[in-house]
Amino acid sequence: KAGVTQTPRYLIKTRGQQVTLSCSPISGHRSVSWYQQTPGQGLQFLFEYFSETQRNKGNFPGRFSGRQFSNSRSEMNVSTLELGDSALYLCASSSKTSGASDTQYFGPGTRLTVL
């Protein structure tokens, strides 16, 4: 089975721009979560989607948004980019519906640099 794929792998943007990141979960997985990883703040939960519905949201400003499509693929969008948004954005997928104890499989991430 192919793992979680994220595109693009690297991205450079300037302040004020917006960006869209894409995540394709493992085939058959219906839950997709997004995390931001930075050296200063570590790994922080952004949001989680299941069957096109956002079920959980982290403590991030409204500039961060996401969506999930009927094929379980997910996108996250960051508008009005700030320097502090530079980070590795990780997507994780999970197969079951009974909660976080189901293994979350992470993709390699998208490295976003904001100049």
Place this chain on the structure above:
Amino acid sequence: QQQVKQSPQSLIVQKGGISIINCAYENTAFDYFPWYQQFPGKGPALLIAIRPDVSEKKEGRFTISFNKSAKQFSLHIMDSQPGDSATYFCAASMYSSYKLIFGSGTRLLVRP
């Protein structure tokens, strides 16, 4: 109360030695405690996980010890190998949630 505190920040161990990483939490509603391993350029990968109804779980060279009363859990890597050199993250969540709260990470270096 949502934090998970992890120590040490970095760890150097000789090949064959035991690596020990500790985590502590405050929220007693947490009931799922996984450990993730991350290599440079890769996403985190689940190593081993435990629920609070057991005090220890072992998988190969990796063991989680869990102390519910102290709200602490730790990862022990026996017979550490250079290939174990990576960053390790503990995490916690509530069973009903997909939100993982991660520790700050421990960079492990195993010297040959």
